[in-house]
Amino acid sequence: MSSILEPGITFINKELKGKNIDRIDRRLKNLKDIFFDKTALEKMDPETVVYEVESYFPVEHDIEGGLFYGITYIHPGTVGNEYFMTKGHFHKIRNRGEFYCTLQGEGMLILMDENRNTWAEKMYPGSIHYIKGNTAHRTANTGNTILSFSAFWPSDAGHDYATISEQGFSKILVQRQGKPELISR
Amino acid sequence: MSSILEPGITFINKELKGKNIDRIDRRLKNLKDIFFDKTALEKMDPETVVYEVESYFPVEHDIEGGLFYGITYIHPGTVGNEYFMTKGHFHKIRNRGEFYCTLQGEGMLILMDENRNTWAEKMYPGSIHYIKGNTAHRTANTGNTILSFSAFWPSDAGHDYATISEQGFSKILVQRQGKPELISR
Numbered sequence: 001m002s003s004i005l006e007p008g009i010t011f012i013n014k015e016l017k018g019k020n021i022d023r024i025d026r027r028l029k030n031l032k033d034i035f036f037d038k039t040a041l042e043k044m045d046p047e048t049v050v051y052e053v054e055s056y057f058p059v060e061h062d063i064e065g066g067l068f069y070g071i072t073y074i075h076p077g078t079v080g081n082e083y084f085m086t087k088g089h090f091h092k093i094r095n096r097g098e099f100y101c102t103l104q105g106e107g108m109l110i111l112m113d114e115n116r117n118t119w120a121e122k123m124y125p126g127s128i129h130y131i132k133g134n135t136a137h138r139t140a141n142t143g144n145t146i147l148s149f150s151a152f153w154p155s156d157a158g159h160d161y162a163t164i165s166e167q168g169f170s171k172i173l174v175q176r177q178g179k180p181e182l183i184s185r
Numbered sequence: 186m187s188s189i190l191e192p193g194i195t196f197i198n199k200e201l202k203g204k205n206i207d208r209i210d211r212r213l214k215n216l217k218d219i220f221f222d223k224t225a226l227e228k229m230d231p232e233t234v235v236y237e238v239e240s241y242f243p244v245e246h247d248i249e250g251g252l253f254y255g256i257t258y259i260h261p262g263t264v265g266n267e268y269f270m271t272k273g274h275f276h277k278i279r280n281r282g283e284f285y286c287t288l289q290g291e292g293m294l295i296l297m298d299e300n301r302n303t304w305a306e307k308m309y310p311g312s313i314h315y316i317k318g319n320t321a322h323r324t325a326n327t328g329n330t331i332l333s334f335s336a337f338w339p340s341d342a343g344h345d346y347a348t349i350s351e352q353g354f355s356k357i358l359v360q361r362q363g364k365p366e367l368i369s370r
Contacts, residue, residue, distance in 0.1 A: 003304040003356070003367050004293070012311035058315035065280035065318050067337065095250035099337055108189070119188040126197035130243035133250050152252065152284055152337040171188070182188050
């Protein structure tokens, strides 16, 4: 038997292939909490896909020392003047970090520390972002095409979506005169 | 003051840019232990660069929960019939995993568990490899161009180079009739 194997997964021609790839999508109906302008939201089709995530979990969840990998694809669009974005979360184990590597499109990585200080980093193809521990993170698509990025995070990090769902970030990213601006709520 | 910042680092046009990027190279003189054919090795220029590594350490070493990022560039070449390769290591904290993503070139990821079972995975642009915990790993360039890949690993993983330096892997990757083959030593 040959001891030379094929790789676990491949990402070629913008397509993630391999065994055990987990695929989810998030639609407007799943994201009612996160957008500020509820009136604009109610006028839109709740089935509109805002983002999709493909993930590769080579070890069990909650195992210490392992890593997970995923690609997020955020569709272009706005709800009112707020860009399509991800739910955002802290890690359940707060000190766990994460790397994002932008593949295509343009956007913003919105970050908030535990004192609710919020800032953002520009995302564009080739930009690499380290998300420190104890920092909530969310991404928004500020362009006219899909924004996609790969992510690498510890297998025991977990997700705390509830804090953001209840309290939001202290700033929101809106389009003003065609440009993204981070403003206090 | 704008709260919209530039990304920490960028990897654009095959160039890693940003503050605090650590750069090292490993030459034949640094790698005397790892190649099998010492006679062939002695005939070569000890200053020959075998590989280079660019790393980004956004948190302190040995901090739990953080991640590190690096790109390794292995030059094409052989020592006798053994391909140019990295030192190889276990993680000091044995259960820490790692991801490799091949950027360019072709090669092999050589893996060995703690029972000294050795196998390999083919590396080519777009191949993604998860290195489980408790698994020694080394990469070899089997092509005629630079082999480069990005790596993501936990900031507290550490490196145990000594075990490999002393005991090697149980198999070596050699060129036979122009093709890579993994053979017992």
